[in-house]
Amino acid sequence: MxxxxxxxxxxxxxxxxxxxxxxxxxxxxxxxxxxxxxxxxxxxxxxxxxxxxxxxxxxxxxxxxxxxxxxxxxxxxxxxxxxxxxxxxxxxxxxxxxxxxxxxxxxxxxxxxxxxxxxxxGEAWKGAGNDGDDVVFMTLGTGVGGGVVANGELVHGINGAAGEIGHMIVEPDHGYLCTCGNKGCLEQYASATGIVHLAQDATEEYEGDSPLKAAVDNGEEVTAKMVFDLAKEGDYLANTVVDKVCFYLGFAAANLSNTLNPESFVIGGGVSAAGDFLLDRVKTNFQKYAFPTVRTSTEVKLAQLGNxxxxxxxxxxxxxxxx
Structure with missing residues (x-):
């Protein structure tokens, strides 16, 4: 070299x-x-x-x-x-x-x-992808983005729109309206802003005691990090929100992996800072929805390179x- x-x-x-x-x-x-x-x-x-x-x-x-x-x-x-x-x-x-x-x-x-x-x-080359030829990367930040590496090359598609993982539909027809014009895009449920939206809606329907509910009802600024931190502390309402987020992520990861069968499915971005608390629940849903061969050959991982x-x-x- x-x-x-x-x-x-x-x-x-x-x-x-x-x-x-x-x-x-x-x-x-x-x-x-x-x-x-x-x-x-x-x-x-x-x-x-x-x-x-x-x-x-x-x-x-x-x-x-x-x-x-x-x-x-x-x-x-x-x-x-x-x-x-x-x-x-x-x-x-x-x-x-x-x-x-x-x-x-x-x-x-x-x-x-x-x-x-x-x-x-970057993650495919020097991070969690271990220089693998087949890696899917999903980044969870203000939105949800992604990159698909297949046979060692980035997949771009006919007009450069390949890898728009955030616009995979996970709630057809009746989901949240996305900035792209569709309803029910993954971005509206698993991004930092989507998680807050889920938390606010869950709070409206919840009648029990909950630090998350108190924060929303008091008009405090609620963040995705707050939702995950409260869930880790045992807040029932926060945990139901995290469960929902991880369902959507595991469901999306399984569908993408059923199509591509990558060596690694890597989750990064700010939301991934929740670590194994997020990853373990995503893996549970991935295992539920993945094709049997994919279940045993594609590994769902957290990104390693950060910024x-x-x-x-x-x-x-x-x-x-x-x-």
């Missing part, structure tokens, strides 16, 4: 994370800057270029030492052209020629993909430029 390095960029709505990695995916340096979304996001790409060039100067490195740059971004990505559109949390409403600008500004080859796909690549998954996966995009 080459001694040359990779640069990974994980572009988010509040923070841009950067890392310099070995060709084997080991992080050697990392830093971050705030995302400036003012003026229709026009500062973002120049800020990325300036930050990369500044840090290469700082570390006394030159572009000949690098294979290339890979970046994960929100929005709809054209991987061939290196453009992004519709990343509304970045104020990118029109097409952004990211590849063209960054290659011109840094002198390095550049590759780009969706941020959830990049996190999936580094995105930069590691993004950097792996640039390995295609290696000699």
């Amino acid at each position: 080459t001694n040359k390095k990779l640069i990974g960029v994980d572009l988010g709505g509040t923070t841009i994370k950067f890392a310099i990695l070995t060709a084997e995916g080991e992080i050697q340096e990392k830093w971050s800057i705030r995302t400036n979304v003012l003026d229709e996001g026009s500062h973002i790409v120049p800020d990325i270029i300036e930050s990369i060039n500044h840090h290469l100067d700082l570390y006394k490195m030159n572009k000949d030492q690098f294979i290339g740059i890979g970046m994960g971004t929100p929005g709809t990505v054209n991987r061939e052209l290196g453009t992004v559109i519709g990343a509304y949390n970045l104020n990118w409403k029109t097409t952004q020629n990211v590849k063209e600008q960054i290659e011109a500004g840094t002198g390095l080859p550049f590759a780009i993909d969706n941020d959830a796909n990049c996190a999936g690549l 580094d998954a995105g930069v590691i996966g993004a950097a792996s995009l640039a390995t295609k430029f290696a000699d």
Whole structure:
């Protein structure tokens, strides 16, 4: 393997994370800057270029030492052209020629993909996926995202929408309305915001004593973490909410795994910080709904890389430029 390095960029709505990695995916340096979304996001790409060039100067490195740059971004990505559109949390409403600008500004080859796909690549390569060729990654944050790696390659689909795990329908017709326009998407039940929605609805129907009910009734800010913490402390109402969340997650994981039979089904994102308390209940539902062969061959796991998954996966995009 080459001694040359990779640069990974994980572009988010509040923070841009950067890392310099070995060709084997080991992080050697990392830093971050705030995302400036003012003026229709026009500062973002120049800020990325300036930050990369500044840090290469700082570390006394030159572009000949690098294979290339890979970046994960929100929005709809054209991987061939290196453009992004519709990343509304970045104020990118029109097409952004990211590849063209960054290659011109840094002198390095550049590759780009969706941020959830990049996190999936990271976990598949250096995290819970153990460098497996068949890995499904689901990230539970404000929404539910995902990435599917099959035969060692990211699955993109005909128009780049493969891996939209959050929009798997788990409550047809009568479920919560999703931002995508459908009803009953997984995102509305297993994301951080979905869990709060479930908790609020469960509280309305519950007549017993419960710290969760008291918090909702008192107008306190309820979070997914609060729901899980109260469930761990034995709050009956909170536990019924967690059971429901884990049903949806196990049901979705089983259906995806019945279709793809991955080696690993990896669950990450902020909600996964609940750890085995979440995982054990998800596994119970997975076992119930999985096809017998899948039940014994696909392992449901928690993600291992945390906030580094995105930069590691993004950097792996640039390995295609290696000699």
